[in-house]
Amino acid sequence: YAPAYAFGGVARAVEGMAKAVLARGHNVTVLTTDALSQSARYQNHDDEILEGIHVIRLPNRSVQLRGKANLSTPRGLKDAARQWLDWADITHLHEFRTIENLTVAPMAAASRRPLVLSPHGTLTQSTGRSLLKQNWDRLFSRRIARAMSAVICLTEAEKADAAALWKQLGVPEPGQYTIPNGVDAAAFDVLEGDLEFRQRFELGDSIVCLFLGRLHPRKGVLELAQAFKWANIRDAKLVFAGADDGALASLRPLLNDRILYIGYLEGADRLAALAAADVFALPATGEGLPMAALEAMASGLPLLISPGCNLPEAEEAGAALIAEPQVDQIARALSQLLTDSTLRHDMGRKARALAEERFNWDRIAAQLEGVYRRYL
Known part of the structure; x- marks a missing residue:
């Protein structure tokens, strides 16, 4: 939970x-x-208490x-869960x-107690660590799946993934709903720091294409860099900003004065990167519904995304170009x-x-509340 944004x-x-x-x-x-x-x-x-929310960290x-295998090992979880399950009307797992x-x-x-799950794009076995996921499913997933009252999916594609997984596990399907992630567009009304950001990273007056997120192979990091090199657009620079999650080693040979890796950004630096950018790019092979793309939309940036980002609405609204995560197609879109x-x-x-109308948190919270009330 916040401020642990390095996890994506x-x-x-x-x-x-x-x-x-x-x-x-x-x-x-x-x-x-x-x-x-x-x-x-x-x-x-x-x-x-963080902004009115009670946060307990085990x-x-x-x-x-946790960092290398994405495996939490929290002490005291059973005791804490027992206490707060008794307090809560509904529990929402992620x-x-x-x-x-x-x-x-x-x-x-x-x-x-009613139990709701938001998978956040983690249901399929094809988005990394597939053998580990298969073994986990054989040993543990039925215990989790059969306890669910409802599954809240980000997209219709994830809803289909949920139906397939529950069928594979052989347990009754819970209620299934589709509610997207949201973004606080007002937080991006006034973006500052673009000039200082451009000066700090020697971007000058270049057209800046920004990748903002964890550097994981399935996010299309290497393909984007190769496509940018192939497109060879004068006066353009490609900036990768985010924590390394396994893709930096393959990216390093392509780094130069036009393809930059500037590390993980948070807070004002993250907003300054969005302010300085001209284009946002995320040609991922698999995502739930990427928060970075929603933040880029709220910042008024055009998107270059892949079908795996699950944002067909952005293309339909004229806000995005969608390219398959292949070098030639990404290069053409760039x-x-x-x-x-x-x-x-x-x-x-x-x-x-689109960010204001379709993905605002007020609208999404009302939908969440509607699901919660069905199970109380």
Whole structure:
């Protein structure tokens, strides 16, 4: 949970969801771990109120396991879960194959408490660590799946994945709903720091294509860099910003004065990167519904995304070009966007409008509340 943004979009999505539900008059408690990044713990408090939300952080036995294997090992989880399951009217779990879910889901089922799951794109076995996921499913997933009252999917594609997985596991399907991630567009109304950002990273007056997110192979990092090199657009630069998650080693040979890796950004630096950018690119092979893309839309940036980003609405609204995550197709889309300022401006305006209308948290919180009430 916030501020553990180095782990990617799920932390931002859960934070937005919690704030939006709180704003509708509900009490929200978040039970999470003390992981802050792939190598650091959150040091401030293990029990605090953050912007009205009660956040309880359990210490991980191993930061390394959380960072390298995406495996939490929280101490005291059963005791904390028992206490807060008794307090809560409904429990909302996030992601699917986790130690937390394996512990909490059977406890919730035993206490006959309603349990809702948001998988955040983690259901399929094809998005990395497939052998590990298959073994996990054989050993553990039925215990998690049969406890669910409802599954809230980000997209219709994820809804189909949920139906297929529950069928494969041989347990009754829970209620299934489709509710996207949201974004607080107002937070991107006034973006500052673009000039300082351009100066700091020697971007000058270049047209800037921004990749903002974890550097994971399935996010199309290498393909994007190769496509940018192939497109060879004068006066354009490609900036990768994010924590390394396995793709940096393959990217390094392509780095130069026009293809830059600037590390992980947060807070004002992240907003400054969005302010300085002209195009946002994420040619991922598999995503849930990427928060970085929604933030880019709220910032008024045109998108270059792949079908795996699950944002067909952006293409339909004229806010995005969708390219298969292949070098030649990405290169063609880059050439189109980076050489046409009128197109970029028009797409950026439509992107901002779509973020405000389709992906605002107020609308999404009302939908979440509707699902919760069905099971109370």
